[in-house]
Amino acid sequence: MSDRTEPEGGRLDPSLDAIMSERRQLINLAYRLLGSLADAEDVVQETYARWYAMSRRQQEAIESPGAWLTKVAGRICLDLLGSARARRERYVGEWIPEPLPDRTEWAGGRAGADPADRVTLDESVGMAFLVVLESMTPAERVAFILHDVFRYPFTEVAEIVGRTPAACRQLASSARRRVRASEGAAAPAARRAGIVREFKRAWEAKDVHALIGLLDPAATATGDGGGLVNAAPHPIEGGERVAHYLADLAARGDGLTLLERTVNGQPGLVAQQDGVTLAVFAFDIAGDRIKHLWAVLNPDKLGPWKTG
Numbered sequence: 001m002s003d004r005t006e007p008e009g010g011r012l013d014p015s016l017d018a019i020m021s022e023r024r025q026l027i028n029l030a031y032r033l034l035g036s037l038a039d040a041e042d043v044v045q046e047t048y049a050r051w052y053a054m055s056r057r058q059q060e061a062i063e064s065p066g067a068w069l070t071k072v073a074g075r076i077c078l079d080l081l082g083s084a085r086a087r088r089e090r091y092v093g094e095w096i097p098e099p100l101p102d103r104t105e106w107a108g109g110r111a112g113a114d115p116a117d118r119v120t121l122d123e124s125v126g127m128a129f130l131v132v133l134e135s136m137t138p139a140e141r142v143a144f145i146l147h148d149v150f151r152y153p154f155t156e157v158a159e160i161v162g163r164t165p166a167a168c169r170q171l172a173s174s175a176r177r178r179v180r181a182s183e184g185a186a187a188p189a190a191r192r193a194g195i196v197r198e199f200k201r202a203w204e205a206k207d208v209h210a211l212i213g214l215l216d217p218a219a220t221a222t223g224d225g226g227g228l229v230n231a232a233p234h235p236i237e238g239g240e241r242v243a244h245y246l247a248d249l250a251a252r253g254d255g256l257t258l259l260e261r262t263v264n265g266q267p268g269l270v271a272q273q274d275g276v277t278l279a280v281f282a283f284d285i286a287g288d289r290i291k292h293l294w295a296v297l298n299p300d301k302l303g304p305w306k307t308g
Contacts, residue, residue: 019051022066024120026073031119032145033077034084035097035130037303040119043080047073067156074142074160081138092227094235096294097130098301099280102262121265124149127282127294130264132182136175143168144175189267192285193260196267199283199290200258206247215239216289221246226298229278242293270305277305 026047030040047069051059062068088095100119119125124145133141139161146152146160147168154165154172161168187195195214202210219239225231236242253271256278261270269281280302284292296302 019048019065019069022069025066026069028120029070029145029150030073030077031100032124032130032133032149033074033142034080035134036301037098037100037119038300039080043073043076046076070152071156071160074146078138078142078161081141084138092225093231093233094222094224095134096222096224096296096301097127097134099127099263099268099282099294099296099305100125101304102265121262123265125264126266127264128182128284128292129179131292131294132179133175135178137171139163140171140175140178143171144179147172148176187285187287191288192283193267195285195288195290196269196283197260200260200269203246203250204258206250208243208247211243211246212239214290215242216286216291219290219292221293221295223295224298224301226300228299229297231295231297277302280305 023044026044027037027040030043031037034040034043050072051065051069059065100121102121123129133145136144142161143154143157146157147154154168157168157172158165161171163171199211199214202214217239218237219242220235220237221232221242222235223231232245236245255273257272259270259272261268261280263269263280263282266282268283270277271279271281279295279297282294282296283290284294299306
């Protein structure tokens with residue numbers, strides 16, 4: 001997982017270059033906390049706005065500007081997570097974290113313009129991992145990500161969460177148990193890619209029996225259209241039901257092309273029509289079967305994928 005980066009000498013010069021060098025770290029932190037690149041960018045912008053709202057004397061009085069920026073960003077994320085639950089209740093259909101491409105596959109546009117906006121892909125941004133994070137309380141999520149992913153000590157986590165170090169340790173422990181309970185026997189990377197390739201071929205062939213053979217009997221498929229495009233309003237449960245649903249989609253998907261792509265660091269698929277991305281598919285694979293399939297169709301979440 002990601003390690004925190006320490007400024008050389010333990011202190012940053014509060015100049016523009018030095019302060020902006022923390023941008024990638026803040027984007028990486030905020031995306032993992034919020035599951036949305038757009039929200040992460042807003043958090044980082046607000047964090048820098050607060051830094052530059054201070055006088056130069058106030059800035060120079062801060063012993064570690066990098067730590068200050070992280071603390072502010074973490075608190076903004078904590079506040080956003082608290083209000084996100086209410087927003088998600090008003091969201092049309094199912095909400096899935098925003099999918100990210102491999103760094104070599106970013107399309108042009110908002111996210112692709114600045115390399116500092118590109119999130120480092122590792123197991124802490126896998127779609128299955130992010131979905132588990134959604135089940136946590138805001139405090140659990142922040143404590144867990146800061147400590148277990150970014151390696152911040154609980155004394156510093158406590159300053160962000162507003163609880164004691166002991167309480168933050170308990171929050172992270174609770175979150176860790178949730179993650180472990182959700183984990184299956186992970187297949188090797190090459191095998192996961194092979195299963196996704198077999199799934200793609202079976203789907204293109206509308207081969208229901210082959211799809212059933214690749215799906216766990218208890219598999220679920222979840223779509224996120226955000227009320228902007230058609231998507232199943234609720235998760236589809238059961239491997240056979242998912243297979244028949246996908247075959248029906250394939251029969252109606254005239255002109256669609258499925259491409260093998262890296263989605264949040266894992267093998268996935270992208271559906272395109274006339275070169276425009278319409279959907280991104282992420283998979284949770286345990287052993288030789290697909291346990292979960294997530295389809296993001298909401299165009300607001302496909303910024304880095306819109307072309308190419």
